[in-house]
Amino acid sequence: MLSDDMNQNLALIGSVPHNGIKQIRIHYLLKLISAKLVSNEIQYNYTLLDKFLTRLRDYHLKPGFEIMGNPSNIYNDFENRTQVIQWKELVKELVTRYIEMFGSDYVKQWNFESWNEPSIEFKNHFKDNIKVTQKGFLNYYDASSLALQEVDNTLIFGGPGDHWPQDIKNGPFVIDLVKHFMNGSNYLSGKKGDIKLDFISLHEKGKKGQSSYTDASEDKALTDIEKEFQILKQIPFVDNEGDPEAGWNQNRTWRADNRYAATVVQVVARHIYQYNHTNKMSLFGFDHGFLSFYPFQFTQRTLLARCLKTYEIEYSRSGSNDSYKRINKNDIIYPSYQFTDLTETSSVSGFYRISAIDFWDRKSDFSDIFKWNMN
Template sequence: MSDTTRIRIDLFAPTMPFRRFWRSTGFSPAELLLEPEMRQTLAYVGGVPNRGIEYMRVHYMLDLVTASSFGQYDWSRLDAAIDVMLEHRIRPFFELMGNPSYIYSDFNDVGQAHHWRDFMSEMAQRYQARYGADELRAWYFETWNEPDIWWKLGGETGFNNYYDACSEALKAVDPQLKLGGPGVARRIPPIFKSFLAHCDTGTNLFTGETGVRLDFISVHEKGAKKHAEDLTPNSLSIIRHEMMAVDYIREHHPRFAGLPFVNDECDPQIGWHLYHTWHGMPYFAGLAAKIVDQHQRLMIDGEGVDYEVLSNDNGFVGHWGHRTHLTYFGKRPVRAAQAEHKTDIAALEARRAEPEPFDLVKKPALSVMELLGLLSERRFDLGGQGLDPDRAGLGAIATALGRGEKPSGASVLLYNSVDRIWQSGESTVALDFSGLQPGAYALASFRIAHGKGDPFTVWEDLGAPDLPNAAELAAMRMAQEPVLSIEHLQIGGAKAEHELKLDMPLPSVALVALVRRDDNAPAAPSTPRISRFGGLNGENRVLFWEPAPYEGIQLFDVLGSAGESGPWQVINPVGLLSSVYLDSSVGAGFYRIRARDLFGRISAESGSVRAD
């Protein structure tokens, strides 16, 4: 029998700010944004609670712009791509990467550098007018992806000229727009050094001034090299290698030592297109939770790094073994991401004209982002409690819930994850909640483990169908949500205590929420809308809505009716954490959405949306 690890959560203990630095993902290439598979993916990703995924970093965005000559651009496809992102509450982490109709060839040519500056200025002005200055200031603008590999327009000097052009253009439109880079793939490569030196003490091509503004510094560090075998990711190596870059900055460019630091491809392994089965399994969820916790403990708390964004490239369209949030079922070939990618506009338009039917099923890789989204921005210090997650695998992040200065509850993320893919075992955790005030409480746990929130196992048990039928898809979707259990408590006496014991198999993730009942029931969701997609077994309708702000934990129900006057019936089999639902039954003519809390209190219903 395993020993019990006790974790004490004192609601009267002081809390500290907790930045949700992990709320970003990415994929390649940008043309996918105009295709139905990615539009449905964006609904799932953008529906994560509390904007748990807020940013998406997409390669080759500027390939969607076509050019008849320098200064003559067609922006319509890029407009549509950004529209679909913002429609689903996702903001661009905007790589200034791509080449309109491939008219740019060498930024050592000062004339081309000036044309690029004008192109960047036109882009910023266009989207400032289209979306507003405040929205644009919430974006990140970043250099060309991995210039130590993919930059072909003029070497280090050309890259610096390109950066000067981007900087001056954005600054002229709005000095508050954020720009940084260089997002290198290799460890402190020459272009990383030359770029930092240029920004620190180099000469700006356009102004002649010394130095160029730099708002954040980005790198890419992953957990395992590219390999066809199932190598085990080394999570601590990500931290060590990131700190090599931080230490280089502190030693050679101390003026930049306090800048925000970004790893915007913090993936388990190099090589999106390589197939690793554990990408579809609970192992991935535990690993993702551990990587977030390690960055908080070891880099932010331990090294004082201003760690602003930890992103990943989980946003692709792919199968169980690919590095994706959802698994794809359909006949369309899934292509590798970059591999000297060039956008073929004619081929894109042909695919859009004749879309292939498909279905998507959520993986634990996305479910863990839902659970991370339930953490608040006030954190309890769990130091000194005997946790040793980097060696033993069991770790925790505890945050406060409730309004006011003193928390009335807590949300605690537990994970059990070691750097060994096929290792098994189990730990027992006792969460000791203290400082509870008298009242009614709900104690809920959301679980991801083998057989819990684990649609891959269901798919395998079904015989691993390549093109599942309606019943098989329904079975997988029934299993894709984290498994929820709720206990209701009545606490009497001041500063009372309560214990919850959990078995944490290896690997697994659990989100435990202790919520005190107050007078604030959830408010009605709003703005439900429907997108239609051709599924493998008929039409799929994806509903997406705006949740009302809520301090506690809310779940959603989708109601369907043949007519607008009812009767209305709940059609989702389990409560939804995210504000998205796929209805494959398509029996309803109208839909409404409602929210409910962990006590079963139900909000008013949203307005109706008509299916046709």
């Protein structure tokens, strides 16, 4: 998230004329927070998250803030009441921090949202070092909801950020949350109805580039709500992953030309026509803020083409200009993670520099030299 490539990506997205894009919905934001235990109390370091959110603000963007991620893997069980209380305090501390940093007017524009796609993420009841059963997910949701209410009840929070099930009798996490909101009590406060659900977020995508499947899936969800969960009829829904086709990194030629742009406009126009005079839909979004990679720079589901083929990482023990040698045999797109031909007798202490190779095999200047000492 803090790479130079992502920085440029966000700068260009924020520069779209007439504020054409205002919100960036981001997975795993809380992994930018580090945590440690000090005298049996958790202390958090927000330095990286501060930097990222400040960057968004400076680019005139706002986050779709998914309360998602496990700081330093310090949590492990959302059925442990102590940990659920600690989670509530984390969310409360986080939100208070950014209201003080950015002002309440800006933070009130954020769409806080629960953990992305829980039916997939928590299918095996374990994710990101946390045990998350269906009960644990509801505990997590209650804690996040209560934290926001205690800071400012007008802050926006919704979920579940998932696909609406074909069979509402078998919709783990999604239908669980709906029923809990309707009939349940908050796990921490014990009060019935003490649960925020300001919007219902769905992920209804097209198939094989046909966006009409999106409409059909949304219609089914709304029909089910009107028939089975009538109390939810007045709550607006959002489709914040309504792309013409799932699989952002799939190679599709239509994504590289004006067909993609035309499809986006068509889908948005169709939703405006259908929902403009109702309170049913408050947001429709596409999941395409990714960084494309070689050799599909133009044919992946991204807003911008990143014409990067690889990085070359060079190493020198002495640091003299004529002693650097490339150490990554394979092409890589993230220089922090690379495979080298190091052996047991190889040295890692020394000097490193990086250059980038673009789609046309043009090589950039070398980066500043980085010295590493292995103690």
